[in-house]
Amino acid sequence: MRTKLALMITLAMSPAVFADDKKAMEQAQNMPMGNMQMDQSEAAAETAKATGTVRKINREKGTVTIAHGPVPELEWPAMTMGFKATPEQLEKLNEGDEIGFEFTSKGMDSSITSIEKQ
Numbered sequence: 001m002r003t004k005l006a007l008m009i010t011l012a013m014s015p016a017v018f019a020d021d022k023k024a025m026e027q028a029q030n031m032p033m034g035n036m037q038m039d040q041s042e043a044a045a046e047t048a049k050a051t052g053t054v055r056k057i058n059r060e061k062g063t064v065t066i067a068h069g070p071v072p073e074l075e076w077p078a079m080t081m082g083f084k085a086t087p088e089q090l091e092k093l094n095e096g097d098e099i100g101f102e103f104t105s106k107g108m109d110s111s112i113t114s115i116e117k118q
């Protein structure tokens, strides 16, 4: 990101920019959006492991709230949050269970891929 920012600043200061301000502005506007889209698709692929305690199970919504420890892969601190889970995954869980689990995370949307009691 820093390299690209430096590149943008270099472009903005180059004589060509003054020759065609409008085109330079379009380039400057397009570049950050391209970066954001790339970041999102990278986030979509992220898989991580964590351990935690089951706080709440919502079988109707297909979610489980877990107080989980830090997740170094995602630079997450310990927190309590909801994860999407399948009926099969929820079936064997009870509130208060100590669990280890794997999940995929896309922005604020996290889905459990495997979960087991410890």
Ligand SMILES: [Cu+2]
Residues within 6 Å of the ligand: 068, 076, 078, 079, 080, 081
């Ligand atoms: Cu979390």
